[in-house]
Amino acid sequence: MSADPSIPPAALSGEVRLPEKLAEVEPVRSVRTPIRLEYDFIPGSASSGYLNAFADRKILGQRSPVDGAVFVPPRGVDPRHGAATPDYVELPDTGHVGGFCVTRLPIPGRDDLEIPYVSAWIHLDGADIGFLGLVGGIDTSEVRMGMRVRAVWKPDDQLGRTAENILHWEPTGEPDIPVTAAGTNAWHAKQAAESGEQD
Amino acid sequence: MAERTAVLGVGQTKYQTTRGDVSLPGLVREAAYRALEDAEVGWDDIDAVVVGKAPDFFEGVMQPELFLAEALGAVGKPLLRVHTAGSVGGSTAVVAASLVQAGIHRRVLTLGFEKQSESNATWALSLPQPFSVSINAGAGGYFSPIIRQYMARSNAPELIGCMVAFKDRQHALRNPYAHLQQQDLTFDQVVESPMLWEPIRFSETCPSSDGACALVLGDEAAGDASTKPVAWIHGAALRSEANNFPGRDEVNPQASRDCADDVFAQAGITDRRAEIDEVEIYVPFSWYEPMWLESLGFCEIGDGWKLVEEGATHLDGGDLPVNCSGGVLSSNPIGASGMIRFAEAALQVRGMAGDHQVDGARKAFGHAYGGGAQYYAMWIVGADKPTS
Numbered sequence: 121m122s123a124d125p126s127i128p129p130a131a132l133s134g135e136v137r138l139p140e141k142l143a144e145v146e147p148v149r150s151v152r153t154p155i156r157l158e159y160d161f162i163p164g165s166a167s168s169g170y171l172n173a174f175a176d177r178k179i180l181g182q183r184s185p186v187d188g189a190v191f192v193p194p195r196g197v198d199p200r201h202g203a204a205t206p207d208y209v210e211l212p213d214t215g216h217v218g219g220f221c222v223t224r225l226p227i228p229g230r231d232d233l234e235i236p237y238v239s240a241w242i243h244l245d246g247a248d249i250g251f252l253g254l255v256g257g258i259d260t261s262e263v264r265m266g267m268r269v270r271a272v273w274k275p276d277d278q279l280g281r282t283a284e285n286i287l288h289w290e291p292t293g294e295p296d297i298p299v300t301a302a303g304t305n306a307w308h309a310k311q312a313a314e315s316g317e318q319d
Numbered sequence: 320m321a322e323r324t325a326v327l328g329v330g331q332t333k334y335q336t337t338r339g340d341v342s343l344p345g346l347v348r349e350a351a352y353r354a355l356e357d358a359e360v361g362w363d364d365i366d367a368v369v370v371g372k373a374p375d376f377f378e379g380v381m382q383p384e385l386f387l388a389e390a391l392g393a394v395g396k397p398l399l400r401v402h403t404a405g406s407v408g409g410s411t412a413v414v415a416a417s418l419v420q421a422g423i424h425r426r427v428l429t430l431g432f433e434k435q436s437e438s439n440a441t442w443a444l445s446l447p448q449p450f451s452v453s454i455n456a457g458a459g460g461y462f463s464p465i466i467r468q469y470m471a472r473s474n475a476p477e478l479i480g481c482m483v484a485f486k487d488r489q490h491a492l493r494n495p496y497a498h499l500q501q502q503d504l505t506f507d508q509v510v511e512s513p514m515l516w517e518p519i520r521f522s523e524t525c526p527s528s529d530g531a532c533a534l535v536l537g538d539e540a541a542g543d544a545s546t547k548p549v550a551w552i553h554g555a556a557l558r559s560e561a562n563n564f565p566g567r568d569e570v571n572p573q574a575s576r577d578c579a580d581d582v583f584a585q586a587g588i589t590d591r592r593a594e595i596d597e598v599e600i601y602v603p604f605s606w607y608e609p610m611w612l613e614s615l616g617f618c619e620i621g622d623g624w625k626l627v628e629e630g631a632t633h634l635d636g637g638d639l640p641v642n643c644s645g646g647v648l649s650s651n652p653i654g655a656s657g658m659i660r661f662a663e664a665a666l667q668v669r670g671m672a673g674d675h676q677v678d679g680a681r682k683a684f685g686h687a688y689g690g691g692a693q694y695y696a697m698w699i700v701g702a703d704k705p706t707s
Binding site for chain 1: 330331332333339348349352353355356379441442445447449450451452453454455456457459460463464465467468471495496513514515516517561563564565566567568569673
């Protein structure tokens with residue numbers, strides 16, 4: 121490979137000649153063509169159950185038939201085993217913060233978000249994976265992994281079939297859970313505790 | 320036994336914010352011509368073409384491999400497209416190599432590209448999903464919590480990420496193809512740059528680049544016939560895993576460890592740090608250098624940041640130089656970025672890396688990851704033909 125990127129490949133080094141009638145025409149540098157596509161989302165059975173329950177201020181997960189792990193949002197399958205997860209579990213609207221990001225730049229379609237904001241993996245009590253949520257009611261510099269939180273819901277007359285029903289998650293004021301048992305560590309901590317009980 | 324396979328030629332375009340002088344077909348053809356010239360072969364010598372790029376909705380051109388078939392000289396030849404998100408450049412090279420290793424084709428052209436100036440990756444990665452709240456800000460928003468976990472786990476000093484970013488930008492000054500050429504950048508400027516996705520600073524992130532990278536791969540006879548040094552493939556591996564399941568180790572995913580174990584075993588390498596002379600790993604956010612060094616087994620778990628701090632990964636004086644090209648932190652045409660890692664590893668063992676050459680490099684490691692740190696592609700190339 122040539123060490124000099126300014127030297128074009130030999131096959132492309134020939135001069136490009138425009139037809140004479142185009143010689144005086146201003147060259148086109150770029151053309152912006154905004155496009156949009158609108159479509160109806162038809163959820164599958166797991167997402168339907170999840171989104172319908174949200175309208176009643178309920179959070180539904182699904183339980184793995186293999187080892188009882190609870191998934192939220194439910195997707196109808198345990199991705200570790202490829203097993204269908206037909207059984208729903210109602211989950212409380214409390215949990216803890218796992219990993220999180222203090223975001224200091226705007227994102228498209230969310231002009232309503234004040235910057236900086238904290239997006240976090242919320243690990244609900246009784247669930248074994250996290251799902252995304254906004255953390256509020258606390259200074260962004262005070263947010264911690266393992267911090268206990270509860271959901272702040274929209275007023276009843278504004279509820280829809282959407283995860284956006286939860287405005288944000290606010291601290292409960294309870295003691296943090298240890299980082300070693302928080303977020304993605306929670307599953308292993310639970311397994312270890314259960315095997316300890318069996319011994 | 321698999322057919323021995325070599326990298327015969329490498330072609331890259333100068334990575335930059337906007338290649339306004341060329342269309343997508345023009346961009347890929349430039350990289351392809353450079354690779355053919357380097358390999359000293361013509362279009363007629365190519366038996367098949369394997370293309371990779373990041374998701375189609377980045378540029379909004381669906382199935383661009385069909386639209387680019389003529390530009391890539393693929394009309395009337397087998398043309399294959401690979402999809403594995405950000406790791407795609409690496410996966411594409413591995414798939415292309417497998418067609419030669421399997422004895423199906425003698426010479427294969429493989430290419431990855433992205434024209435970020437004609438797309439908006441952060442927007443494309445922040446699409447609203449009906450079953451989730453819409454708050455994730457692109458790749459940085461996704462990887463920031465994982466980096467935070469690594470920092471907590473390893474107790475690494477706070478400025479390790481800045482050290483990686485400064486090192487890669489210094490390396491880039493020695494690679495004329497690299498996008499960022501920040502002659503006057505100081506370490507303090509890296510540290511003082513604004514937080515975007517805390518704990519990730521602006522200077523610790525990759526740029527948005529236009530560019531393409533191409534490789535010509537050949538079988539043993541083609542490699543033997545080359546008048547220039549070639550890079551022999553000693554191992555090539557792919558792995559993937561789901562991005563959210565109970566107990567997933569997001570910092571050090573199992574798919575990453577399994578892929579590394581496979582590729583090093585294929586190459587017969589037991590002491591990874593001692594036997595590899597140059598490493599090109601996919602580091603779009605600075606902290607991923609120590610994280611991957613640990614996951615890939617170049618050091619013990621928890622020690623990755625120490626290699627950074629000691630300068631072990633610097634081209635000047637380091638025993639394990641990492642991303643001598645400047646890496647993804649200095650050039651990021653997403654669909655090409657993985658292949659650039661593989662290509663730079665090949666240039667190193669061919670002794671053709673110019674000012675960023677590691678003296679006497681005999682074996683080099685190329686790496687790419689993608690999606691939610693869930694897709695992996697790796698290869699090891701050597702100056703010598705593999706014995707097995």
